[in-house]
Amino acid sequence: MLTLEFAKPRDHGMRILCVGAHSDDIEIGCGGTILRLLSQYRDAEISWVVLGSSGERDDEAVTSAEQFLQGAWRKDIIVEHFRNSFFPYVGEEIKSFFEKLKMRVTPDIVFTHFRSDLHQDHRLVSELTWNTFRNQLILEYEILKYDGDLGSPNVFVHLDEATCQKKISVIMECFKSQQDKDWFTPDAFLSLLRIRGVESKAPQKYAEGFYCRKVIL
Numbered sequence: 424m425l426t427l428e429f430a431k432p433r434d435h436g437m438r439i440l441c442v443g444a445h446s447d448d449i450e451i452g453c454g455g456t457i458l459r460l461l462s463q464y465r466d467a468e469i470s471w472v473v474l475g476s477s478g479e480r481d482d483e484a485v486t487s488a489e490q491f492l493q494g495a496w497r498k499d500i501i502v503e504h505f506r507n508s509f510f511p512y513v514g515e516e517i518k519s520f521f522e523k524l525k526m527r528v529t530p531d532i533v534f535t536h537f538r539s540d541l542h543q544d545h546r547l548v549s550e551l552t553w554n555t556f557r558n559q560l561i562l563e564y565e566i567l568k569y570d571g572d573l574g575s576p577n578v579f580v581h582l583d584e585a586t587c588q589k590k591i592s593v594i595m596e597c598f599k600s601q602q603d604k605d606w607f608t609p610d611a612f613l614s615l616l617r618i619r620g621v622e623s624k625a626p627q628k629y630a631e632g633f634y635c636r637k638v639i640l
């Protein structure tokens with residue numbers, strides 16, 4: 424299959440914004456893709472925004488982001504404390520945050536939650552991303568969960584096994600507070616990567632899947 428590349432030279436400072444409702448969402452949804460982009464774009468600038476952290480998860484979020492962003496030329500890690508599971512009910516505050524974020528970053532690409540994600544916090548973040556960033560390439564990532572909202576992504580980023588293992592090992596190492604959750608296991612993360620790899624004929628077996636609603640050729 425003919426693949427697409429971003430129409431930006433690799434030495435022209437790709438600007439990437441990653442937005443996640445909770446402290447491990449970005450890593451789970453697009454961590455492998457970020458690692459791959461950072462290996463390709465040596466002068467990438469990354470803004471990494473976690474909206475709903477609290478307590479020990481603050482440190483986990485920063486430690487993990489630092490690990491994923493080791494290859495970034497410039498990074499800006501923002502950890503906010505909007506109340507988990509209540510995002511739609513404090514939507515005005517979160518909307519105001521997005522308005523300020525728009526003044527702070529001008530990304531080429533935005534990674535955000537899937538529009539049809541069944542977690543209410545994820546869904547609101549996706550909606551506000553689209554409200555806020557009106558002239559950007561937006562890729563929506565997926566998060567495996569009990570609710571069963573996986574769909575059929577239409578954009579795939581192929582990953583090699585080493586990148587997948589790095590993604591999973593950093594997640595498992597950094598987010599100790601999540602390890603009592605039954606879905607928070609290396610095999611669950613690897614399984615989805617493998618499934619998306621099958622769906623996209625990934626030569627090295629693995630891929631992350633995304634939803635892209637607008638793409639310009």
Ligand SMILES: [Zn+2]
Nearest residue numbers: 444445448545
């Ligand atoms: Zn989440």
